[in-house]
Amino acid sequence: MRKLVNTLLAGVMLASLCVLPAQAEIHEQTIRFASTGSEGSPLVIGQRKFAEIVKEKSGGKIDVKVFPAGMLGGDMQSVASLQGGLLQMSALNAGLMASLAPDFALLDIPFLFENTKEADAVMDGEVGKIFKAELDEKNLVVLAYWELGFRNLTNSRRAVEKVDDIEGLKIRVVQSPIYLEMFQALGANAVPMPFPEVYTALETGTVDGQENPAASILTAKLNEVQKYLTLTRHTYNPMVLLFSKPVWEKLDPDEQELLQQAALESAAFQRATSREADAKAVEALAAAGMTVTKLAPEEIARFREKTKPVAEKFSAAADPALVKLLNDTIQQARTAK
Template sequence: MRKTLMAMVTGLVLASVAPLPASAEIHEQTIRFASAGAEGSPLVIGQRKFAEIVKEKSGGKIDVKVFPAGMLGGDLQSVTALQGGLLQMSVMNAGLMASLAPDFAILDLPFLFESTKEADAVMDGEVGKTFAKELDDKNLVVLAYWELGFRNLTNSRRPVEKVDDIEGLKIRVVQSPIYLEMFQVLGANAVPMPFPEVYTALETGTVDGQENPAPSILTAKLNEVQKYITLTRHTYNPMVLLFSKPLWEKLDQEEKDLLQAAASEAAAFQRQLSRDADQKAVDALAASGMTVTKLPPEEIARFREKTKPVADKFAASANPELVKALNETIEKVRAAN
């Protein structure tokens, strides 16, 4: 599986992942690499892996310093800093890019992906390249796509065993319109909030619940303030690895090639790490005392049907050619299985 995934991470990232010799064109420099991920999460471990690869490839000339857990601000603040050349790198939920390039919203369509194979085919193919081009116009360079994984619902009030159980729950969601509308149509009171603020909001009862992949829930210790988790897998989150375009353009070509190659190598590592961690995290959350609910296929179908108007609305507002390419890519993978 790991070898297969390594082979798949092409498309957007075409540079060789072989070590590049340090030369006069690679200057001594420090790169600040920020994220909202919790220490110990697959996301932050991926950041540290990237830093190791860059150090090795540059002969120690390029020092990548990792700033997790929103240390340099939330995701939206990081985007502004990247665009202004105040921060070199960040990695975040690709759906958050919809505020800059609206087409990104289609990646957050509820129940769009059924497997990671489908997601990889989309993000590493022509669709992923198109998304990258849209951000290039926004002063952002896409180096690769990582993953957060499939999102699941937690709360502190009651088990969610059917879609009607969500009615009236205050649920923290990603700062994106599609998440707001998705959970509102499910009957929740959706509250947008940066991830670093979530633990305190749950602890104080400002919100009843939230939704994230199991490894993120575990590493952020949300199980300390949440009793119930339902494996809804309602959305799959690719993560976009970004570099500030103003700062990227100041790099020599060899430096760009080195960073691109490191991003490709780290992408394969990070995705596999995330996938290996998913079931382990669910088991660990159950062992910690959380009540785990797995929905039967007929209830997942009810979730999909109830959120279909939201999916249709956001798909209709996106580039039709891009939506067509995305759907065709997914169908091709499903037909091959």
């Protein structure tokens, strides 16, 4: 864990060492920071770390209040509140931004990333800057990219050991077209649904299963209503740390700089926390009684093949130059020693 934290922090140490001038214009204020993450999840731990950093940097003048578990509404409701200046901050699955900026759908292409090194190269590089600019036009300021992690499939009916086992399962998916088409291509009946509604839907049998990173499955206690976990790792979710642009533009430059520094520092911490939690969560879910299935390489290849038309469709709909940059960045990271 120490090595991982040090590696992730390396890129932001310079910013964290910056000291705001004594005459910095910092006003007393409260920032509401909402998410749909469960208490104890890497997402909410990251939110609280951000709040801690901001409090320290502002000398207690800026109070960041964390609202987890959809307390202020679902993801898309939060987006509308951010755009309207009714909410200051939120952290959301980057794929959900596709409804505002269609190119974001590229991040949810099935089996796009093999590991977090590739994902970091994309989000911290030129691709991430392009996405930031696209959301800036939508009244949203991107402060940093956090992560939710690699998503896996769970269900209550049977062990999914091969792609054919998904046939007929009713699976809750993220409210994004690419997830609908991905799981329909795999033979499931895909049902889009806000995350705060998932536990009840699983408990009542409204849906048979869902897909999320292992840490999210554990902290949301979905193992209480799900028996089978399959480590599909079908998509990797970056998260977008968003600030309301109408509110941002009213802040003094010193306040903006403070929040930007805090965002970068908390991003390094949050990613490290998420990656450590992922492996531990799989072990904990197995210990709690879930049947955990790791797919054979040849079966993963079948998953890739069945979802290939979905990947091709959404790639074709995006800016060709961005698609090339995305693929080139991944390839460079994949082959780097």
